[in-house]
Every structure is written in structure tokens, then in C-alpha cells.
Amino acid sequence: MFSVTVRDHMMIAHSLRGEVFGPAQRLHGATYVVDATFSGSDLGPDGILVDIGRASEVLHEVLGALTYRNLDDEPDLADANTTTEVLARVVADRLADRVGELGAPQRLQVTLHESHVAWAGYERSL
Known part of the structure; x- marks a missing residue:
């Protein structure tokens, strides 16, 4: 199996729903390093x-469609609790919609790095 990874980053604002998130229930910012x-x-x-x-x-x-935005205000994400895992799926699905511009890979994995010690990802077929 061959693989190619590209990397970029995004900076977003959002709040998370649920007591499990403690202070992250309030509006806060996050910067993710994103690997596809x-x-x-x-x-x-x-x-x-x-x-x-x-x-x-x-x-x-x-x-770019997510960067410098408050995700709480984005209509496409109105019903989503924009956890790192959910955002990884959003990015993967949006990339999958454009994969025909790139070549013919069979799978895509997107990883969002919250920090040097924590990250989450989503993998899907193409």
C-alpha cells in the first residue's frame, strides 16, 4: 500500500456541549495541525x-473554509458538537468530495493534532 501525507493547520473558535468538557463548554480557540x-x-x-x-x-x-471562524456560527455544523474527532470527519469528508482532483487513492485518513501529546483522526474509503 502506498501513502502520501500532506500537512497544514487551522485556527478555529468553538464551544463544546456537555459537562464532560468542563471549561471548554465556553467559547475558546484551538489551533490544529492537520495531516491528510x-x-x-x-x-x-x-x-x-x-x-x-x-x-x-x-x-x-x-x-480555509473553517479557519478564523467561530464554528458555533457555521450553519453546516449547527447540530455538531465540534470535537476533534468530529472535525477530523468533517475535513475528511470535504477532502473526499474533491479527491477526483488529486488522483485515485482508495483511502483517506485525516488527523488533527491538538498538541504534541494529543490528537484524533478519522479514516474512510474513497
Whole structure:
């Protein structure tokens, strides 16, 4: 299995619902380092799984729609508790919608790093 990973970051504001989140129930900011890993068993005719440059651009565009926003105010996320896990799925699904621009990978894994000691991810088929 081949894999290609591209990395970017996003800065968001949000609040989390539920007593389990303690003070994070209040509005706060978060900066995530975001890795998107595309994988597949076959390379294209040019010997690549995905176009790394284009994958970087698409990831940046997807994150740009979330960056510097209060996610509590975003209509697409109104019913979501925007935990790190949920945001990883949102990013993965938005990347999956554009995967045809990149190549023909079979799987995608998105990891959001909250810090150097904690991260969460979501993996899906393409």
C-alpha cells in the first residue's frame, strides 16, 4: 500500500456541549495541525498516488473554509458538537468530495493534532 501525507493547520473558535468538557463548554480557540494521508495499492501512469502539490492546495482550501471562524456560527455544523474527532470527519469528508482532483487513492485518513501529546483522526474509503 502506498501513502502520501500532506500537512497544514487551522485556527478555529468553538464551544463544546456537555459537562464532560468542563471549561471548554465556553467559547475558546484551538489551533490544529492537520495531516491528510491518502493511500492506495496502485500508482497512476506517472508513478504517483496523488499529486502532492494539488493535495496540499486542496487541503489548504478545505481548511480555509473553517479557519478564523467561530464554528458555533457555521450553519453546516449547527447540530455538531465540534470535537476533534468530529472535525477530523468533517475535513475528511470535504477532502473526499474533491479527491477526483488529486488522483485515485482508495483511502483517506485525516488527523488533527491538538498538541504534541494529543490528537484524533478519522479514516474512510474513497
